[in-house]
Amino acid sequence: xxxxxxxxxxxxxxxxxxxxxxxxxxxxxxxxxxxxxxxxxxxxxxxxxxxxxxxxxxxxxxxxxxxxxxxxxxxxxxxxxxxxxxxxxxxxxxxxxxxxxxxxxxxxxxxxxxxxxxxxxxxxxxxxxxxxxxxxxxxxxxxxxxxxxxxxxxxxxxxxxxxxxxxxxxxxxxxxxxxxxxxxxxxxxxxxxxxxxxxxxxxxxxxxxxxxxxxxxxxxxxxxxxxxxxxxxxxxxxxxxxxxxxxxxxxxxxxxxxxxxxxxxxxxxxxxxxxxxxxxxxxxxxxxxxxxxxxxxxxxxxxxxxxxxxxxxxxxxxxxxxxxxxxxxxxxxxxxxxxxxxxxxxxxxxxxxxxxxxxxxxxxxxxxxxxxxxxxxxxxxxxxxxxxxxxxxxxxxxxxxxxxxxxxxxxxxxxxxxxxxxxxxx
Amino acid sequence: xxxxxxxxxxxxxxxxxxxxxxxxxxxxxxxxxxxxxxxxxxxxxxxxxxxxxxxxxxxxxxxxxxxxxxxxxxxxxxxxxxxxxxxxxxxxxxxxxxxxxxxxxxxxxxxxxxxxxxxxxxxxxxxxxxxxxxxxxxxxxxxxxxxxxxxxxxxxxxxxxxxxxxxxxxxxxxxxxxxxxxxxxxxxxxxxxxxxxxxxxxxxxxxxxxxxxxxxxxxxxxxxxxxxxxxxxxxxxxxxxxxxxxxxxxxxxxxxxxxxxxxxxxxxxxxxxxxxxxxxxxxxxxxxxxxxxxxxxxxxxxxxxxxxxxxxxxxxxxxxxxxxxxxxxxxxxxxxxxxxxxxxxxxxxxxxxxxxxxxxxxxxxxxxxxxxxxxxxxxxxxxxxxxxxxxxxxxxxxxxxxxxxxxxxxxxxxxxxxxxxxxxxx
Numbered sequence: 133x134x135x136x137x138x139x140x141x142x143x144x145x146x147x148x149x150x151x152x153x154x155x156x157x158x159x160x161x162x163x164x165x166x167x168x169x170x171x172x173x174x175x176x177x178x179x180x181x182x183x184x185x186x187x188x189x190x191x192x193x194x195x196x197x198x199x200x201x202x203x204x205x206x207x208x209x210x211x212x213x214x215x216x217x218x219x220x221x222x223x224x225x226x227x228x229x230x231x232x233x234x235x236x237x238x239x240x241x242x243x244x245x246x247x248x249x250x251x252x253x254x255x256x257x258x259x260x261x262x263x264x265x266x267x268x269x270x271x272x273x274x275x276x277x278x279x280x281x282x283x284x285x286x287x288x289x290x291x292x293x294x295x296x297x298x299x300x301x302x303x304x305x306x307x308x309x310x311x312x313x314x315x316x317x318x319x320x321x322x323x324x325x326x327x328x329x330x331x332x333x334x335x336x337x338x339x340x341x342x343x344x345x346x347x348x349x350x351x352x353x354x355x356x357x358x359x360x361x362x363x364x365x366x367x368x369x370x371x372x373x374x375x376x377x378x379x380x381x382x383x384x385x386x387x388x389x390x391x392x393x394x395x396x397x398x399x400x401x402x403x404x405x406x407x408x409x410x411x412x413x414x415x416x417x418x419x420x421x422x423x424x425x426x427x428x429x430x431x432x433x434x435x436x437x438x439x440x441x442x443x444x445x446x447x448x449x450x451x452x453x454x455x456x457x458x459x460x461x462x463x464x465x466x467x468x469x470x471x472x473x474x475x476x477x478x479x480x481x482x483x484x485x486x487x488x489x490x491x492x493x494x495x496x497x498x499x500x501x502x503x504x505x506x507x508x509x510x511x512x513x514x515x516x517x518x519x520x521x522x523x524x525x526x527x528x529x530x531x532x533x534x535x536x537x538x539x540x541x542x543x544x545x546x547x548x549x550x551x552x553x554x555x556x557x558x
Numbered sequence: 559x560x561x562x563x564x565x566x567x568x569x570x571x572x573x574x575x576x577x578x579x580x581x582x583x584x585x586x587x588x589x590x591x592x593x594x595x596x597x598x599x600x601x602x603x604x605x606x607x608x609x610x611x612x613x614x615x616x617x618x619x620x621x622x623x624x625x626x627x628x629x630x631x632x633x634x635x636x637x638x639x640x641x642x643x644x645x646x647x648x649x650x651x652x653x654x655x656x657x658x659x660x661x662x663x664x665x666x667x668x669x670x671x672x673x674x675x676x677x678x679x680x681x682x683x684x685x686x687x688x689x690x691x692x693x694x695x696x697x698x699x700x701x702x703x704x705x706x707x708x709x710x711x712x713x714x715x716x717x718x719x720x721x722x723x724x725x726x727x728x729x730x731x732x733x734x735x736x737x738x739x740x741x742x743x744x745x746x747x748x749x750x751x752x753x754x755x756x757x758x759x760x761x762x763x764x765x766x767x768x769x770x771x772x773x774x775x776x777x778x779x780x781x782x783x784x785x786x787x788x789x790x791x792x793x794x795x796x797x798x799x800x801x802x803x804x805x806x807x808x809x810x811x812x813x814x815x816x817x818x819x820x821x822x823x824x825x826x827x828x829x830x831x832x833x834x835x836x837x838x839x840x841x842x843x844x845x846x847x848x849x850x851x852x853x854x855x856x857x858x859x860x861x862x863x864x865x866x867x868x869x870x871x872x873x874x875x876x877x878x879x880x881x882x883x884x885x886x887x888x889x890x891x892x893x894x895x896x897x898x899x900x901x902x903x904x905x906x907x908x909x910x911x912x913x914x915x916x917x918x919x920x921x922x923x924x925x926x927x928x929x930x931x932x933x934x935x936x937x938x939x940x941x942x943x944x945x946x947x948x949x950x951x952x953x954x955x956x957x958x959x960x961x962x963x964x965x966x967x968x969x970x971x972x973x974x975x976x977x978x979x980x981x982x983x984x
Contacts, residue, residue, distance in 0.1 A: 255788050286802060300801035326801040332790050337798035340781055341805050347777050347838070348770070354838045355766055358825065361832040362681050364758050372763035375726035375752040376712060379767050380806055399784065406787040412773070412780045415841035 138317065139163070141208035141240070143233045145171060145198065148250055148285040149214035150185060155296055155321040157196035163208055164198045167232070172200045183459055183486075184289060205240040210248065210317060213237065213262075214285060216390060217251045223397045225254060227261060234262045238269025241278050246305075248281040248314060252395050254402040255336040258282045259306070274306070281305040281314040282331045284338030289389075290457035300324040304334035342395040343413055348382045349392075350416035353423050356384035356558050360430075366558070367546050384558045385545055386427065386465035386517065387420040389454035393463060424468045427544055427558070431515055432476075434540045434556045440512045445478065448511045448534065451518030452484045452499070459486040466517035467494050481511075485522040506534055513540040519547050564743060565589070567634035567666070569659045571597060571624065574676055574711040575640035576611055581722055581747040583622035589634055590624045593658075598626045609885055609912075610715060631666045636674065636743060639663065640711060642816060643677045649823045651680060653687060660688045664695025667704050672731075674707040674740060678821050680828040681762040684708045685732070700732070707731040707740040708757045710764030716883035726750040730760035768821040769839055774808045775818075776842035779849050782810035782984050786856075792984070793972050810984045811971055812853065812891035812943065813846040815880035819889060850894045853970055853984070857941055858902075860966045860982045866938045871904065874937045874960065877944030878910045878925070885912040892943035893920050899941075907937075911948040932960055939966040945973050 138160050142153045145166040153164040166172050174181060175198045178190040197204060205211070215229035230251060237247055247266060249258050258281075263274045272278050283303045288294055301322040305311030315327050328334040356366040366384060374381040387393050396417055400410045435442055454464040461467060471494075473480060481502045492499050505526075511534050516523065524547055531548075535541065539554050546557040564586050568579045571592040579590040592598050600607060601624045604616040623630060631637070641655035656677060663673055673692055675684050684707075689700045698704045709729045714720055727748040731737030741753050754760040782792040792810055800807045813819050822843055826836045861868055880890040887893060897920075899906060907928045918925050931952070937960050942949065950973055957974075961967065965980050972983040 255785070255790055294803060299803065302798050302801060324801075326798055328798045329791070329794055332788070333794045333798055336785060336788075336790055336795040340795060341799045341802050343781075344774070344777060344799075344805060347773065350838050351770060351773050354836060355769075355825075358829040358832070358834055358836065359681070359762060361834060362758070362762075362828065364681055364762055365755075368755055368759045369762040369766060372728050372752055372754045372759055373767045373770075375728060375750075376767050377720060377725065379770060399781075402788065403784040406784070408784055408787055410780055410784065411841045412776050412838070412845050415837045419838050 138210050139208045140317075141165060141205045141211045141237070143205075143211060143213045143237060144215035144229070144251075145175060146214065146216065147182060147184060147289055148287050149212075150175070150180060150182075150190075151287065152212065152214060152250075152285075152321075153196060153198075154185065154189060154193075157193050159320045160195065161207075162196045163204045164196060165202065165205055165236075166198070166200065169200050172198050181459075182289070202236055202239070205236070208240065209242065209244065210246045211237045211241070212248045212250060212283075214250045217253055217394075217398070218390060219394050219397045223401075225257075225398050225401050227253075227257070230257070230262065231265060234265035235269055238266045241266060241270035241272055243272065243277050245272075245278045246281060246310065246314065247278065248283055250283055250285045252284065252338050252342070252391065252398065253335055254339065254398040255332045256402065257335060258331050279306045279310040280331065281310065282334045283314065283318060284334060289460060290455060296321055297323050300326050302326045302328050302334050302337055304328040304331045306331060336399075339395050339399045342392050343399060343416075345382075346387060346392045346396050346420060347412065347416040348380060349385065349387050350419040352382045353384045353387075353419050353426075357426060360558075367549075383545070384423075386423050386469070388463045388465035388468075389460070390462050393417075393420065393465075424465050424472065427469050427517075427542075428472045430556065430558070431473075431513070431540070431542050434542060435513050438538055438540055438554070440538060440540065442476070442478065445512040446481070446510060447473070447478055448481045448483060448505075448514045449473070450483050450514065450516045450523050451520055452482060452501075453486060453518050453520075456518055457486070457520050461487075461492060461494055464494070464518075467499065469515075469517060470499065471497065484518075484520075486520055505530070509534060509536050511535050511539065513542070516541075516543045516545070516548075519543070519545050564636050565634045566636045566638060566743075567591060567631040567663070569631075569637060569639045569663060570641035570655070570677075571601060572640065572642065573608060573610060573715055574713050575638075576601070576606060576608075576616075577713065578638065578640060578676075578711075578747075579622060579624075580611065580615060580619075583619050585746045586621065587633075588622045589630045590622060591628065591631055591662075592624075592626065595626050598624050607885075608715070628662055628665070631662070634666065635668065635670065636672045637663045637667070638674045638676060638709075640676045643679055643820075643824070644816060645820050645823050649827075651683075651824050651827050653679075653683070656683075656688065657691060660691040661695055664692045667692060667696035667698055669698065669703050671698075671704045672707060672736065672740065673704065674709055676709055676711045678710065678764050678768070678817065678824065679761055680765065680824040681758045682828065683761060684757050705732045705736040706757065707736065708760045709740065709744060710760060715886060716881060722747055723749050726752050728752045728754050728760050728763055730754040730757045732757060762825075765821050765825045768818045769825060769842075771808075772813060772818045772822050772846060773839065773842040774806065775811065775813050776845040778808045779810045779813075779845050779852075783852060786984075793975075809971070810849075812849050812895070814889045814891035814894075815886070816888050819843075819846065819891075850891050850898065853895050853943075853968075854898045856982065856984070857899075857939070857966070857968050860968060861939050864964055864966055864980070866964060866966065868902070868904065871938040872907070872936060873899070873904055874907045874909060874931075874940045875899070876909050876940065876942045876949050877946055878908060878927075879912060879944050879946075882944055883912070883946050887913075887918060887920055890920070890944075893925065895941075895943060896925065897923065910944070910946075912946055931956070935960060935962050937961055937965065939968070942967075942969045942971070942974075945969070945971050
């Protein structure tokens, strides 16, 4: 069978690359390559520090080699790049990892090789950014000697419901024959695929998925700002609207991480290059970026309203990762809130059951964590930012026990849904 | 049974009031009141000019009286107001019909009467705008002598799938007892209801439903502008993105009518009064309002590109109502497009199988319609704006037969999905 002849090189073994490498290795030979020696050493011992894959599943497998040695890629004929695509400090695409990956793959590209990108990029990136690098390094001709494809990852960290058996994997290729071949490669591990008509269509599809989500959260965030002024409970409004057949329930909150808060800028970048300044998309980004200020403003106001001295207040913050049930702190807006409170000299205890270390570093700033919650009334205010399941499982009684007599409990996601005057929500 | 004691007065017999009056009359006595004598005379003859209700269903019914005579409302104890809530030329809520309805109902309000508003309004409107008028005219005290409720209509013109048996009707009342009573009234005709905790929550829910839809269409409109510049087919992108489990398919197009394009301004009005200038919601409105210019621009450019003289071109425009399968032209963006083309002195034939008259008036401008499509090649360009099912059922071959040898076919909704160079989509 043709597919058994493929040797797949996965470049980048993060949230996307690792599960892909594991799944492909059930069908064919896989070289899992990553520049990060620590990551490779941990994976070789069967350990995923992202806790997305059970350690028992990263078992030794004669089809799968984890390596920091580029030369291992020499045996591959299919290269799948799954590296991060962040933005720089001016919200422009930062393609340094993609560039590095192309430079690496370029060296090992042979006649009939296929290069597939899975990272989220702007439409046109695979063919206009990657291909020239690949051609230059390999001295091979695109769509004659080697071929390309784009197949966007749909990994949702912290979500075990969506997997190889039930998600639809979008595939595309640089010509008809290759797109069929690429689709076949993915069909060997995904139950469902969708062949997009072109690489650009597949690239665009990925980026608009996250833009739609970003914008819909931005809308409920804006609604929550308006309804808050009118003293109307946003969550109750969304619940009522949600009884309409075509209403999509989204809830207000902080939007961070390395997908939803980043991907829109990839499209707006290319739009601006083409002389269109996006209005709706950027308005959404603006509101979502503003929400950390709204959280801080509302929190401090509530403390003041309860006549608690902000300077003396002892505060507990719970949940600091970028979203619930992941240990990832990249671009976490919860941490942005913490930093803002710290800059105002507030005394914070910071607790996150998903972070094992006592100290973490976030953009060159150290954050100290407490590992155990007190059993006595210690806090003037509690701020729950990222309510992991492990936080949700703490009994309300225990949370209230930690509070002083006069207190504020600000639960931005409203999961506690208490009906006491001390309880604040977004 | 309590509900049989109710005599319900429906004020305003349009899209919302008529079906409500018919349905309630199966359970209790109903007075259907409308200021429009022509409407009452037609309804009395069993004719709905909106074609939403089959004429046979508007049959004589001993429980139902249609009347222009206000005094008929004297027998009622429950008043349901279903009047239009448009905006003025500065995009501010125009509550003249609500005001008039309150003044009418105020006269007949008695002790224990219930006033229910169904029209889309801003949060707070029922209690802050209607109640003072009702109190003043009736000399009765709110929540002591008479009571209020808000139950948003969820009528979707041209949609027969959603009806009394499967939609959830949101209800609310001015106190706990009354909200139960109002819910019971609606439960007599709706299979499902959702009791909102307050009138304001119900008011907010209605307005955010349409805002969400408006914004999501605005997003795909903005995407279509960007993707068009990149020469990428938006519909194919949406199709690919639509294979993700949480992606909601919306398609680019003109957004008009008296709900989606109007309701957002009700919330932004009250937000501005409360010193918040909505960014996301208004950015969405701006894009959707801009789309008529995008349509005209693209259409004229396509004609030029095919070297057809714009001044001499003979053009057919199909579908002019505000959305598919309705005969309603209020705030139709298709008509705005037509007017823009007419201002540029283009020669237009205008065709809409859902409009029976030869001439219609739209904001003091007359528009002439052709009633039969030609069988010969007559047109340099065809522009399909609102593809009713009756337009969709015209064979492609027939459409192409009407075109000259060199032509443009612009189908803004892309329903034809042709693969010829003359075919243009948004």
